[in-house]
Amino acid sequence: MSKKNTPGKIQEHLKDLNRWLPYKKGMCDTCEGLCCYMPxxxxxxxxxxxxxxxxxxxxxxxxxxxxxxxxxxxxxxxxxxxxxxxxxQKPDGSCFFLDANKRCTQYETRPDTCRNHPKIGPRPGFCAYMKKE
Structure with a gap:
């Protein structure tokens, strides 16, 4: 996570569903990974x-x-x-299973909720995309 995308900024972004974008393949490549900050x-x-x-x-x-x-x-x-x-969730709001590099340590065995995001969630088909800075 960059210094600009603070935990507070991430939580604010997650709560505003109007800021979420329709999901498109490849978005994850440049995203901060906000889905890993959701419960x-x-x-x-x-x-x-x-x-x-x-x-x-x-x-x-x-x-x-x-x-x-x-x-x-x-x-x-x-x-x-x-x-x-x-x-x-860790104090910064991220998932317990993220490592220091913000990579999922359980990717191969991740829960169905994670596997099915963004098909399911607070706004199905939309992603809380935030560009890495």
Whole structure:
């Protein structure tokens, strides 16, 4: 992230859906990666793919799955009404799984939410594109 694109500027940009652009192939190549600054909701299969939970967790009760998932620093909370977990964000708002170079450390096993962005999200088909500076 450049000095001009501060965490505050990124959060402001994310909240203003009118600033989002229709997604086009190749946009990610020059983007600051604002999608990695959005809250990520995931399901149990995503946590298994990420290695946060193991296959055997599927045989346990939902309560035990939730308890074990919440022990991982990458999982912030569980929302019973949606049956979804929310991944932790770093103090700058970025995803727990981004490295120092702002690259996803779990790209091959990333959650469905990330795989399907921007088809799904706050404004489907649109991206919170912000040019790298």
């Amino acid at each position: 990520v909701e995931v399901m149990t299969p995503d946590l298994i793919r990420l290695g946060i939970l193991a296959e055997f967790h599927l045989e346990l009760s939902e309560k035990e799955q939730i308890k074990d998932a919440l022990r991982h620093p990458g999982v912030l909370r569980y929302t019973p009404s949606t049956s979804k977990f929310t991944l932790t």
